Amino acid sequence: MSADQGANKSMYQFSYAEVLEDDPQSSRNREREALDHALELLTAAKQKGRTSRESIEALHYVRKLWMVLIEDLVNPENDLPDVLKADLINVGIWVTKEADMISLGKSDNFEGLIDICGIIRDGLK
Template identity: 45%
Template sequence: MTFEAYEAVVEDSGHEARGRERRALSLGIDQLERLQGGRFSVEDLVQSLLYVRRLWTIFIEDLAHPENGLPEQLRADIISIGVWVVKESDRLREEKSNDVMQLIEINRLIRDAL
């Protein structure tokens, strides 16, 4: 395999990974938007918030890995956002907050930046 071919595979893999991340975030946003509508069961609430929490836990673990290719400061910034998302998801689940919109907006911003 030539170096140019390898670069194309690596770039395609990165593009595909971002696409998967966008789809995963979109699914979480869709679930959160249903909660914002106000008509949901406790099970819907828990499932939606756990999905978002798990997704961001995966992102945080990946960003914390030393072989992650993003610049260190960007990784740290996104990890900080992820920690906030996890905490806010917990606050919503524990009914210490009822503002789903902030969670939706931050997930949209990250998704759209990918």
């Protein structure tokens, strides 16, 4: 299993309810690790360019990660404040749309994705 598959599996194999069974710090650590991996991939993609294999891998991972995060945020068992959930969902929608724009050659805003993922990761302390 590659490192990417391992990171995907650790992030995606748990439903929100299962993650809640863990202590909150463990859950935040897993989310932070997934965002760290996204940041590594996005940094490599920015260096190699929009049409590189690194770009395709990074954008795929970021879309998948944010879709899982959005899914968890809309889950009724998620007890974050509604305003925070709505804000994070909006961030996730922007990230996935921006990743799509890069994939389509209509943007090269890797820096924006890196900034947003870094801000969210840093907020998981």
